[in-house]
Amino acid sequence: xxxxxxxxxxxxxxxxxxxxxxxxxxxxxxxxxxxxxxxxxxxxxxxxxxxxxxxxxxxxxxxxxxxxxxxxxxxxxxxxxxxxxxxxxxxxxxxxxxxxxxxxxxxxxxxxxxxxxxxxxxxxxxxxxxxxxxxxxxxxxxxxxxxxxxxxxxxxxxxxxxxxxxxxxxxxxxxxxxxxxxxxxxxxxxxxxxxxxxxxxxxxxxxxxxxxxxxxxxxxxxxxxxxxxxxxxxxxxxxxxxxxxxxxxxxxxxxxxxxxxxxxxxxxxxxxxxxxxxxxxxxxxxxxxxxxxxxxxxxxxxxxxxxxxxxxxxxxxxxxxxxxxxxxxxxxxxxxxxxxxxxxxxxxxxxxxxxxxxxxxxxxxxxxxxxxx
Amino acid sequence: xxxxxxxxxxxxxxxxxxxxxxxxxxxxxxxxxxxxxxxxxxxxxxxxxxxxxxxxxxxxxxxxxxxxxxxxxxxxxxxxxxxxxxxxxxxxxxxxxxxxxxxxxxxxxxxxxxxxxxxxxxxxxxxxxxxxxxxxxxxxxxxxxxxxxxxxxxxxxxxxxxxxxxxxxxxxxxxxxxxxxxxxxxxxxxxxxxxxxxxxxxxxxxxxxxxxxxxxxxxxxxxxxxxxxxxxxxxxxxxxxxxxxxxxxxxxxxxxxxxxxxxxxxxxxxxxxxxxxxxxxxxxxxxxxxxxxxxxxx
Numbered sequence: 009x010x011x012x013x014x015x016x017x018x019x020x021x022x023x024x025x026x027x028x029x030x031x032x033x034x035x036x037x038x039x040x041x042x043x044x045x046x047x048x049x050x051x052x053x054x055x056x057x058x059x060x061x062x063x064x065x066x067x068x069x070x071x072x073x074x075x076x077x078x079x080x081x082x083x084x085x086x087x088x089x090x091x092x093x094x095x096x097x098x099x100x101x102x103x104x105x106x107x108x109x110x111x112x113x114x115x116x117x118x119x120x121x122x123x124x125x126x127x128x129x130x131x132x133x134x135x136x137x138x139x140x141x142x143x144x145x146x147x148x149x150x151x152x153x154x155x156x157x158x159x160x161x162x163x164x165x166x167x168x169x170x171x172x173x174x175x176x177x178x179x180x181x182x183x184x185x186x187x188x189x190x191x192x193x194x195x196x197x198x199x200x201x202x203x204x205x206x207x208x209x210x211x212x213x214x215x216x217x218x219x220x221x222x223x224x225x226x227x228x229x230x231x232x233x234x235x236x237x238x239x240x241x242x243x244x245x246x247x248x249x250x251x252x253x254x255x256x257x258x259x260x261x262x263x264x265x266x267x268x269x270x271x272x273x274x275x276x277x278x279x280x281x282x283x284x285x286x287x288x289x290x291x292x293x294x295x296x297x298x299x300x301x302x303x304x305x306x307x308x309x310x311x312x313x314x315x316x317x318x319x320x321x322x323x324x325x326x327x328x329x330x331x332x333x334x335x336x337x338x339x340x341x342x343x344x345x346x347x348x349x350x351x352x353x354x355x356x357x358x359x360x361x362x363x364x365x366x367x368x369x370x371x372x373x374x375x376x377x378x379x380x381x
Numbered sequence: 382x383x384x385x386x387x388x389x390x391x392x393x394x395x396x397x398x399x400x401x402x403x404x405x406x407x408x409x410x411x412x413x414x415x416x417x418x419x420x421x422x423x424x425x426x427x428x429x430x431x432x433x434x435x436x437x438x439x440x441x442x443x444x445x446x447x448x449x450x451x452x453x454x455x456x457x458x459x460x461x462x463x464x465x466x467x468x469x470x471x472x473x474x475x476x477x478x479x480x481x482x483x484x485x486x487x488x489x490x491x492x493x494x495x496x497x498x499x500x501x502x503x504x505x506x507x508x509x510x511x512x513x514x515x516x517x518x519x520x521x522x523x524x525x526x527x528x529x530x531x532x533x534x535x536x537x538x539x540x541x542x543x544x545x546x547x548x549x550x551x552x553x554x555x556x557x558x559x560x561x562x563x564x565x566x567x568x569x570x571x572x573x574x575x576x577x578x579x580x581x582x583x584x585x586x587x588x589x590x591x592x593x594x595x596x597x598x599x600x601x602x603x604x605x606x607x608x609x610x611x612x613x614x615x616x617x618x619x620x621x622x623x624x625x626x627x628x629x630x631x632x633x634x635x636x637x638x639x640x641x642x643x644x645x646x647x648x649x650x651x652x653x654x655x656x657x658x659x660x661x662x663x664x665x666x667x668x669x670x671x672x673x674x675x676x677x678x679x
Contacts, residue, residue, distance in 0.1 A: 041503035043602065049504075175649075203648060208598045208605075211391040212643030212651070219384045232505055236598055244387070245516060245523040264600050266510040 031074035032067070032328065034059060034315065035099030035123075037090045037114060038106055039082035043206055043232045046260060047106045050308035052077055053299050055103050058312050061294070068319055069326065080105050084113035091117035099123055100330060101318050103311050107230075108134055108178035115142055124330045126314025128307045130254065131181040135356045140334045143353055145314030146307070147277065147362030149182040152254060155364045155381060156226060156275055157189030160251070163379065166224040168198045170217050170248070172237070173228045174205040182228035182253055198222060203233060210237050211244060218246045228253040235264025242268035251275060251366075258305050262373045273378065274367045277348065280306055282377075288347040306348060313346040317353075320344050383521035388644040389637065394528045394597070396636020397535035401590035402613035403620070403628040404542065405583030411559045411623035412579050413475075415482050419466060419489035421610015423459060423584055426493055427591030428601045429501045431455040432508060441509070448511050455592055456585035463584030464577055472573075490606075497603040505602050508595040531593050538586060539629045546625060555579065559623065612639075615659045621669025630670060 036055050039048035059073040067073060076097050078090035087105060091114035094102055101124040105111050108129030118125040119139040127134070128146040135144055160166050169190060173183030180202075187197050198220050201213050214237070217225070225241065225248045227234050234256040241250060242265075250272040252261065257276040262269040280292055280303050291312070295303055303309055321333035343350035343360070352360045367375040402424050409417040434454050439447045470489040474482045515526040546552040557565040558575045566572050594609065595601050612635060620631025638658060643651040662669065 041498070043505055045502075045504045201648075204652075206602075207608075207648075208594075208600070209391075209395055209639075209643075210648075212388060212640050213648045215384055215387045215391065216644055218387070232600060236600060239599065243514070243516060243523065243525045245518055260505065260507065260600075263507040266599065267514050 030071065032071040032322075033074050033076055033097065033099045035094035035097070035102035035104075036075060036077045037080050037087065037094060037102050037104040037110065038077075039110070040077065040079035042081040042083070044082045044106055044230065046258060046304045047307055048079070048082070048104075050304040051104055051106060051311050054295065054303060054308040054312045055315060057291075057295055057298055058315060062319065068322055069328075071328075080110045080114070082107055082110060084109050087111075087113040088117065090114060095121040095123055100328060101126070101315065103127075103315050105129070106307060107176060108181070109176050111142075112177055115139055118142070122330050124318050124334060126311065126318060128310040128314075129178060131177045132185065133177060133181060135358050138356070140338075140357070141330065142357045143314055143317070143334070143337060144358050145310045145317070145348075145351070146359060148358055149178070149185050151362050152275065152364060153182060153185035153189045156186050156251070156253075157193050157195065159275075159366060159379065160224055160226065161190055161193045161195035164224070164249075166249075167196055168220070168222045168224070168248075169195060170199045170201065170220070170222040170225045171197055171228065172201045172203060172213070172217075172225065174203055174230070174233060176205065176229075178255065179205075179229040179253070183226075186226060186228060186253075203229070203237070205230065205233055208236060210240050214240055214244050214246060218244055222246070222248045224249045224251065226251045226253070227256065230255045231258035231261040232264070235261040235269070238265040238272050239268040249273065257367075262369060269369045269373065270371045272369045274369065274375070275364055276367070277306055277362060278365050279367070279375065280309055283309075283347065283349075285345065285347070285349075287345055291347050309347045313348050313351050316346065317344055317351050384644070386522045388640045390522060390524055390528065391644075392637035392640030393633065394531055394636070395639065396633040397532050398590050398593050398597070398609075398632075399612050399616045399635050400539065400629045400632025401535055401586050401593070402609055403616040403632045404539070404625065405587045406614055406617040407620070407622055407624060407628040408579050408583050410617070411625075412555065412562075412576060413471070413482075414479065415471065416486060416614070417471075417583075418483070418486040418610070419470070419493055420583065420587060421608075421613065422490050422493035422497070422606035423462065423466070424587045424591040424594070424609055424613075425601070425603065425606030426462070426497050427455050427459045427584075427588035428508070428595040428605075429497055429506065429603075430458050431588075431592045431595060432506060432601070433501075434458075435509060435511070443509065443511055451511075452589060452592060456588045459584045459588035459591075460581040463580040466584075467577060467580040472576075490610075494604060494606060497606075501603065503603060505600050508599045508601060510599075512596055527597055531597060534589070535593075538589065542582065542586070543625060543629075551578070612655070615655060618659060618669055619662055621672030624669065624671050627669055627671035634670075 036052050038051040059075050063072050080087040080090045087110035108131035111127035111129035119141045124141050126143040126145050130146050130149045132148050132150050171183050171187045173179040234252045238250050252274045254276040257274050321336040325332040325336050337353045338355050340352045343352035363381045366379040368378040370376050405420045434451050470485045512527045516523050554570045558572050562572050616631040616635040617628050620627030642654045
């Protein structure tokens with residue numbers, strides 16, 4: 009009996025490894041369900057589309073890409089479980105997650121296993137641990153904070169600014185960085201408030217803010233709260249201009265705020281439809297053809313660029329060794345042409361460059377570029 | 382002063398939503414001595430049903446007639462779901478130990494929550510702007526049309542329910558069943574019908590509450606029932622569970638308490654203080670505010 013079991017195990021393991029050798033496993037760790045499902049599904053769809061395209065061209069150095077998806081629900085606890093799961097399943101690289109909180113919770117597991125991780129998480133803390141496995145495909149909060157502070161204080165000359173965030177790694181980090189940057193420039197932050205994500209009822213906080221008579225509100229949080237916050241701000245008759253940070257750049261923001269969305273501003277890198285390069289246009293056209301809708305936001309595309317960069321690095325180094333790929337990416341002589349602009353990484357894993365846009369929401373729900381950096 | 386009055390208006394709005402949902406808990410408890418944990422999820426489900434009725438049945442019409450029709454159709458649909466829930470999850474366990482019924486209620490809650498997720502998906506769904514965005518400014522205190530509608534309609538429904546229970550023959554049957562089911566049966570009251578009626582009323586009121594949540598906040602998610610269910614449950618205990626005016630009072634007080642804590646202490650701590658309040662009530666006055674003075678429990 010023992011012998012049979014041994015034979016069975018040997019055969020099983022042999023086929024298992026043989027199977028693993030045939031494919032390049034790419035993990036997706038994203039919020040497929042929960043409040044940020046819209047973005048998580050955008051990441052999954054994008055990765056599947058790119059994998060399909062790469063596989064149709066013969067794969068990565070002859071290996072077909074196999075996509076493994078794990079739903080982190082936007083919570084740190086599920087993210088940590090996902091990380092273990094994807095590592096155990098043999099992923100060489102993981103795309104995601106959408107939120108900094110989830111990317112952070114999974115980071116260490118990927119680092120220990122030598123699995124490359126590329127996330128659009130913008131919290132500065134993500135690159136502060138010095139993990140060589142982590143590649144940020146977006147631009148860090150500190151860059152956005154500098155831009156926002158400069159815009160609010162120097163360009164718009166607001167004198168009474170309120171900064172609001174929730175408690176997530178991303179939002180709190182962005183709000184703190186923005187507050188510090190505004191103060192450094194001599195601006196006046198009259199209130200720094202926090203809301204609980206998903207709690208829906210923000211009127212108590214806004215009522216207090218109203219009594220302080222602000223002229224600008226900067227909300228560093230997610231669209232699912234941002235849209236409701238904006239609607240409740242208008243309902244309370246607070247005349248201040250509303251600025252949403254990058255994570256408010258989602259069609260659901262406008263739907264949630266309804267007619268109150270008009271006149272609100274959103275700060276982000278340029279949106280998918282405005283991306284000028286041929287590579288962006290063709291990928292977005294393919295995406296629309298396959299899924300019948302636009303990518304929900306720029307974030308999914310940023311993640312796709314991260315994945316493209318890693319595949320590019322593997323092909324350039326002619327190896328599936330993740331360390332070699334990471335070294336290559338940290339020392340690229342010239343950037344790779346990406347969907348969201350040129351991609352190159354600094355030694356600490358941050359993406360280089362980045363320009364921001366202030367978009368004003370029009371009465372019909374579309375954006376008007378108010379200010380381009 | 383403006384800030385205080387504004388917080389008061391906010392508190393009353395969310396308080397009336399809590400109260401509507403709390404009535405469902407308290408009526409079922411009054412007659413069956415059962416905490417219907419599925420009630421919060423029924424409320425969430427009604428928001429989704431209302432949205433579907435708007436898009437599929439009403440053809441996205443936004444007239445007053447259409448809005449009224451959405452409320453009526455949703456209430457009817459949820460009343461039917463309520464009867465099915467009682468038949469499937471609670472009636473077979475009526476003679477079983479109380480714990481079995483509570484576990485069944487928790488199970489029903491999970492079934493409904495996951496059912497919403499399977500039917501409507503895990504994404505946040507967004508309610509249309511059915512009530513025009515009209516605001517009135519009373520010297521710094523801004524009140525919106527939707528707030529007025531929520532407050533007035535809730536009060537009308539609560540007064541109507543109170544009169545129904547206190548003044549009609551069927552109301553007397555409900556009260557009798559809540560005092561002693563066996564004696565009520567001996568008096569010729571069909572207790573099964575009374576319980577079905579309780580579920581119809583509770584579910585329809587919950588449906589109105591769910592639609593208010595959708596209309597007021599606009600964003601609805603499949604798992605929001607848990608949050609509103611919990612608040613309404615606390616409201617029911619605060620007012621004295623099993624007591625109809627108690628649930629109304631409890632809901633309003635909880636809404637005000639929440640608004641003032643969030644406004645004057647910290648929005649972060651609003652939930653924590655709410656639970657501290659619950660613990661205090663259970664220690665100091667386990668029967669709730671109106672629990673003892675009103676002898677009859679319905």
